[in-house]
Amino acid sequence: MSLRINDIAPDFTAPSTEGEIRFHDWLGDSYAVIFSHPRDFTPVCTTEFGAVAQLIPEFEKRGTKVLGVSVDSVEDHGKWKRDIEQVAGVPANFPMIDDRDITVAKAYNMLPADHDLPAEGRTPAHSATVRSVFIIGPDRKVRLTMTYPMSVGRNFAEILRALDAVRKTDGVPxxxxxxxxxxxxxxxxxxxxxxxxxxxxxxxxxxxxxxxxxxxxx
Incomplete structure (x- = not known):
């Protein structure tokens, strides 16, 4: 079943480019934007992660942490970050977790309806709709979700606007x-x-x- 608004966001522990992350502990008293993608070294995802890298100061001003999720390894993320920096003109200073065992993708229901993820020879098509966005509140509840198809790059200006709206209306009439x-x-x-x-x-x-x-x- 899909996660619903006001569900508690599933906790998880995963290796990342900034060390092991225990999600609920890592969140602290911040908001979080979790965004996932099918594979490293793919064109649309490179532009998206570059857009996020450029917006990190904006997320920080809003008391919000950003977390990238991928079905690739931390080692691959580290190599891919160099490409992201080349495209974006700024370093990708946010953690990316290793979800090769698709624990997080399954917990957050990010996978295609007919997903079949082989252990070897996996291509972006196998995880095509692992292109989701979750805004999580400091109380660990899901505030907003978005899911995009593989061919459509996300509009991170809209995600930032939606975050502003969530924060503006959170807990007030x-x-x-x-x-x-x-x-x-x-x-x-x-x-x-x-x-x-x-x-x-x-x-x-x-x-x-x-x-x-x-x-x-x-």
Whole structure:
């Protein structure tokens, strides 16, 4: 069964390019973005990991750790990081775990419906939809999931935007409208009546009785 929003993210222990990672311990009191890919030394994945490498300062500003998952070895990751740096122009300063035994891929239900992963001679096609994204909260709960096909590179600007929205609305009576970006108005949940909403968030822009906007609280 797929992981659902608010499920506890499966814990795991795995070797990585930065030593052994025990996921729940490693997470600490941070958010995390877990993103996986079919194989090292593949074209789309190289551009994606390069994009993440460039965005590491943005993730750090948001109190968020980034973790790459691959079905390849730590040794291969180390070699591939040189290619990523060449493409991105910056080092890939985030851990990549070794999931050759697909323990993490199975726990997070990342594999294709008809997956058959041979021990030898594995190609990217065997793990084609191991291209998933999970945003995990400090309470270890799944906040957001995305899964992409092998031919479609992920939009990490959107992942960063989604992370902003998750953090903005986490544990408060707010939601974000379509295409929201930080600084734009947010939606006040119906758990607050108009008076309580204005007391907490200031003047409301009431479009409909059930659609009430307020200024983005900093």
């Amino acid at each position: 707010l939601a974000t409208p379509a295409d929201w970006v930080p600084g734009q108005d947010v939606i006040v949940a119906l758990a607050l009546d108009d008076n309580a909403a204005e007391e907490r968030y200031g003047p409301l822009d009431i479009k409909l009785p059930y659609l009430r906007f307020a200024k983005d609280p900093v």
